[in-house]
Amino acid sequence: MVGEIAVESGERAAMGGAAGGRVAIRVRGLCKHFGRGEQRVSALRGIDWEVQTGELSMIVGPSGCGKTTLLSVIAGILNCDAGQVNIFGQETTRLSDSARTRFRAAHIGFIFQQYNLLPALTAAENAAVPLVIAGWGRDRAVRRASALLDSLGMGAKLGSLPNQLSGGQMQRVAIARALxxxxxxxxxxxPTAALDHETGLNVMNLLREQAVRPDRAVVVVTHDNRVFHFGDRLTRMDDGAIVEIVDQRRGAA
Ligand SMILES: Nc1ncnc2c1ncn2[C@@H]1O[C@H](COP(=O)(O)OP(=O)(O)O)[C@@H](O)[C@H]1O
Ligand SMILES: [Mg+2]
Structure with a gap:
């Protein structure tokens, strides 16, 4: 079944079809296990999966089914045991660790469930970190990050430390840092696990806006069923495997 879906989405990409996109992510045969002997856990059991540009793709499934592991392998934060990851035409699984880190820094933004903000930095400084890593001067980086935070409704909190922010505000800083x-x-x-319903919907709307920009793609892992409907496609995982892919776009066959 998964194989059939991969072929179908490949055809759609070749036609520049319904999704209107090109292949943003293509993974083939991804396997990952943790531990050994009796402790051995197969977190990914041969995943084949694709995301097109212009698409907000959701991965859902019960706790422990492998969602975070899949996302981490796609982002190049975690090495897989077998299989290939291709991002915008670059097979990242072939790169050295340092080249993969550079590729991630240039092309991938990662939003973590627990925000991972640096406690000693202000909101604007936290959001500026990727630019500083990319070699920007501090002041210019903070100005750019501040403008982005302002556009996310955080203009009054630029100088606040993480412990002075609410969960929703910290998530906005994390989103600004990723963007x-x-x-x-x-x-x-x-991304919405620690947020109240309304803040969660705002965050999902922000992510949708990102997905529809030209040549972009967004992947959201969640088990928050209140936000499932935001996905163009919903991929269900269970026990390290994909068990269903649902096309949720309006008018989709
Ligand atoms: N660093 C790790 N060491 C050992 N086991 C891990 C590690 N990370 C994840 N696992 C195991 O791999 C499986 C998948 O985990 P994970 O990808 O975090 O699932 P999900 O994000 O869907 O909740 C689980 O059984 C989990 O306990
Ligand atoms: Mg997880």
Whole structure:
């Protein structure tokens, strides 16, 4: 079944078809296990999967089914045991660790469930980190990050430390940090898990806006069923495998 879906989405990409996109992510035969002996856990059992540009793709499934592992392998934060990851035509699994890190810094924004903000930096400084890593001067980086935070409704909190922010505000800083260097691919691990319903919907709308920009793609891992409907496609995982892919676009066959 998964094989059939991969062929179908490949055809759609070749036709420049319904999704209107090109292939943003293509993974083939991804396997990943943790531990050994009796402790061995197969987190990914041969995943074949694709995302087109212009698409907000959701990965859903019960806790422990491998969602974070898949996202981490796609983003190049975690090495897989077998299989290939191709991002915008670059087979990242072939790159050296340092080249993969550079590729990630240039092209991928990662939003973590627990925000991972640096406690000693202000909101604007936290959001500026990817630019500083990319070699920008500090002041210019903070100015760019501040403008982005302002556009996310955080203009009054630029100088606040993380412990002075609410969950929704910290998530906005994390989103700004993931977007500030204009990555083509945004991957988000349970971005609404710690948020109230309304803030969660605002965050999902922000992610949607990113997905429809030219040549972009967004992947959201979640088990928050209140936001499932935001996905153009919904991929269900269970026990390290893809069990269903649902096309949720209006008018989709
Ligand atoms: N660093 C790790 N060491 C050992 N086991 C891990 C590690 N990370 C994940 N796992 C295991 O791999 C499986 C998939 O985990 P994960 O990808 O985090 O699932 P999900 O994000 O869907 O909740 C789980 O059984 C989990 O316990
Ligand atoms: Mg997880």
């Amino acid at each position: 500030v260097h204009e990555p083509r691919l945004l991957v988000c691990d349970e």
